[in-house]
Amino acid sequence: MHKKDRTEKLKNNIKYLIKSRGETRLSLCNASGLTRTTIYNILEGRVVHVQQSTIQKISDFFGVSYTEIETIDFEEKEIIESSASPLGNMNPAAVPIIRESLLVQNLDKRIGELSITHPLTYYFGTACNVIGVLLENDISGISESGDLLIVKKGLSSDNGEKLAYEKTTKKLTVLSHDFCNESFCIIGDVIEERFNGKRQ
Structure with a gap:
């Protein structure tokens, strides 16, 4: 996958995970130790290459796979999974x-x-x-x-x-x-x- 596509996937997943987990950009910054500027630059699409240590901190915060957060659409994945879940209704x-x-x-x-x-x-x-x-x-x-x-x-x-x-x-x-x-x-x-x- 192209680096730009990976960064776009990462950005979309962070936005979705913040929303779906009841978090905010501020709580992500505070808990992960990353600066607000780092998070905002990713979310605003101002970064093409995100450092591996940054991706690791973000994935650890959300409790998701380090490799998946750049390659899988979490929203799509969880919608499919929730349709078979009792909470889906x-x-x-x-x-x-x-x-x-x-x-x-x-x-x-x-x-x-x-x-x-x-x-x-x-x-x-x-x-x-x-x-x-x-x-x-x-x-x-x-x-x-x-x-x-x-x-x-x-x-x-x-x-x-x-x-x-x-x-x-x-x-x-x-x-x-x-x-x-x-x-x-x-x-x-x-x-x-x-x-x-x-x-x-």
Whole structure:
């Protein structure tokens, strides 16, 4: 397989694995020890040759084969496998998509009400109190305008990434833990990140 094709396959697999495993670009960077720049350059197609040590760290993080991540289409493979699985018939949850500029004024509304007044996307997983936040501004080094963050609203006890609203700057940010500070309003846990608002 041509090196460029291998890099394209690697890029597509990383995007799919991030989405399907409930990870984010930030969690991949933090856990694998790779820099954000390295991950972004691969995902944006700016790299033709990816170092073997980098590929090894990425495949180790996702628990997949080092050789397969550059040569096999994981999404296609898992769709075929899941069609024979009992989980293959799980109904997706409808999730209302709220634009970033409308988020704060809609935070107190119930999901049922939001589902009627906003466009919907679908989340494949156990979902309760889940919203989609369509970013209209970049979150520095993490997400870009047009990305869709799937968020479980409210505070939780785990250490996952939190989407938060910074009252002083009136901008969204992602925190790696609950930040007890009056200048931040925690929106909820980021449970999935979709590039450029792609819907399932």
